[in-house]
């Protein structure tokens with residue numbers, strides 16, 4: 028199988044390491060223009076760094092976005108319109124209803140599909156099944172150490188560097204608001220929303236917690252099926268404290284699943 032990666036940050040580099048020596052060939056890596064020279068300088072001809080999906084070469088089976096919302100916005104429609112399949116981690120970008128519609132139309136016209144990773148969370152299967160009955164309420168609580176919120180709107184509410192003691196809530200609202208305001212931190216909220224009762228009805232709470240070293244994600248769901256609580260404590264990736272390693276692992280799991288005849 029031949030893939031093209033979008034982005035070469037923490038998650039993408041985990042993916043690259045995991046795929047080394049596997050059956051999956053990374054035919055190209057799409058990076059922003061200003062990264063071409065330094066990346067080529069560091070890696071020589073080991074990777075084919077390009078800036079546009081159209082330059083990734085022939086015969087790509089799957090484009091894999093590991094770069095974030097801006098990258099999905101920049102490359103998503105073009106990839107889908109050209110008839111390719113696209114796997115993305117940038118689930119929160121789909122809270123923009125116009126982008127979602129554009130991507131959907133491009134996939135329909137091109138004949139490719141857009142696939143979402145499960146990312147840093149689990150239990151999406153239970154939500155997806157639970158919504159076949161009525162889901163009365165879904166709540167997502169995201170908790171990270173203070174440094175995990177650096178560069179987010181939490182900085183306007185909290186002094187992240189000086190935080191001690193109890194966890195502090197810096198956001199309460201809908202999954203749509205969370206996903207759009209926290210593009211690097213609330214993709215999980217978007218995944219929960221899409222699997223369950225949607226962006227506007229999913230309630231979200233985000234906290235900075237100086238007492239933890241992992242990213243803790245919780246779901247509380249209530250419906251005709253009964254109820255469940257799900258909680259996961261994710262180890263962050265060494266290259267990015269914001270991003271849980273499970274999110275990067277889920278990219279590999281999705282790539283493997285793409286190639287398998289039995290989908291699970």
Ligand SMILES: NC(=O)C1=CN([C@@H]2O[C@H](COP(=O)(O)OP(=O)(O)OC[C@H]3O[C@@H](n4cnc5c(N)ncnc54)[C@H](OP(=O)(O)O)[C@@H]3O)[C@@H](O)[C@H]2O)C=CC1
Nearest residue numbers: 034036037038058059094095098146147210214267270274
């Ligand atoms: N679904 C999920 O559960 C999760 C999703 N995410 C999403 O994954 C994204 C990536 O995470 P992570 O690898 O840790 O982040 P990093 O910041 O470590 O890496 C992202 C890389 O992508 C590059 N990039 C940005 N825009 C583009 C573009 N238009 N085209 C190509 N490359 C681009 C960045 O460059 P530069 O630094 O120059 O901007 C950076 O090198 C996050 O921003 C977040 O949106 C993260 C965690 C969980």
Ligand SMILES: O=C([O-])CC(=O)C(=O)O
Nearest residue numbers: 147212213214215270271
């Ligand atoms: O990786 C995580 O723990 C979650 C995250 O950043 C996101 O949802 O965008």
